[in-house]
Amino acid sequence: REALLDSGEAYFQIVHDAQRPFSVVVAGKRVEDLGTKFLVHAEGEKFTVSLFEGKAAIKASETGRGRELAVLEPGEIATATASRVTVSTKPERALQNEIAWRQNMLVFNNTPLTEVAAELNRYNQRRVIIADPSLARMKLDASIPTNGVEAFARVARNFLGLKVQSNKSEIVISR
Numbered sequence: 001r002e003a004l005l006d007s008g009e010a011y012f013q014i015v016h017d018a019q020r021p022f023s024v025v026v027a028g029k030r031v032e033d034l035g036t037k038f039l040v041h042a043e044g045e046k047f048t049v050s051l052f053e054g055k056a057a058i059k060a061s062e063t064g065r066g067r068e069l070a071v072l073e074p075g076e077i078a079t080a081t082a083s084r085v086t087v088s089t090k091p092e093r094a095l096q097n098e099i100a101w102r103q104n105m106l107v108f109n110n111t112p113l114t115e116v117a118a119e120l121n122r123y124n125q126r127r128v129i130i131a132d133p134s135l136a137r138m139k140l141d142a143s144i145p146t147n148g149v150e151a152f153a154r155v156a157r158n159f160l161g162l163k164v165q166s167n168k169s170e171i172v173i174s175r
Helices: 092-098 113-123 133-137 149-158
Strands: 002-004 008-014 023-026 029-033 036-043 046-053 056-059 068-072 076-080 085-089 105-112 127-130 139-145 163-166 170-174
Touching (some): 023 036, 029 036, 046 056, 046 092, 068 076, 113 127, 113 133, 113 139, 113 149, 127 149, 139 149, 149 163, 149 170
Parallel strands (some): 002 023, 127 170
Antiparallel strands (some): 008 036, 023 029, 029 056, 036 046, 056 068, 076 085, 105 139, 163 170
């Protein structure tokens, strides 16, 4: 019972079986289920694990033989790189927002426009491009459907007062 996550995001809801543990191999490390619901987000050599229920252990080696780097409790988030693992906590509401994509929604709270665009681009072939680097400082609070590139463009134009140019393959947002 093993999954390999090279990139992207996956939500797991696992019934613990001590005789046959379930694990996710990501970025050279192993996330081992201890009876749990958890989200793994992989991006290159970095990954995060958000724990919703139960426990999960992060091991230093993808074989599972390495030392235990962290054991997560519900509400905890582990961020791991090649050299370190840090653990923090998030309120229940913030955790639920992380998996809103399971209902075809993306929830953004004080999120830079460049990150909003990047997240929308994960779900759509039509790309959102933030052309003006100064817009990286502008932040957004919104719930947008996963296929909502047009909705995002309307918010940018109508509420943020930005310039929007679009064609079949992309939406370019600038000042």
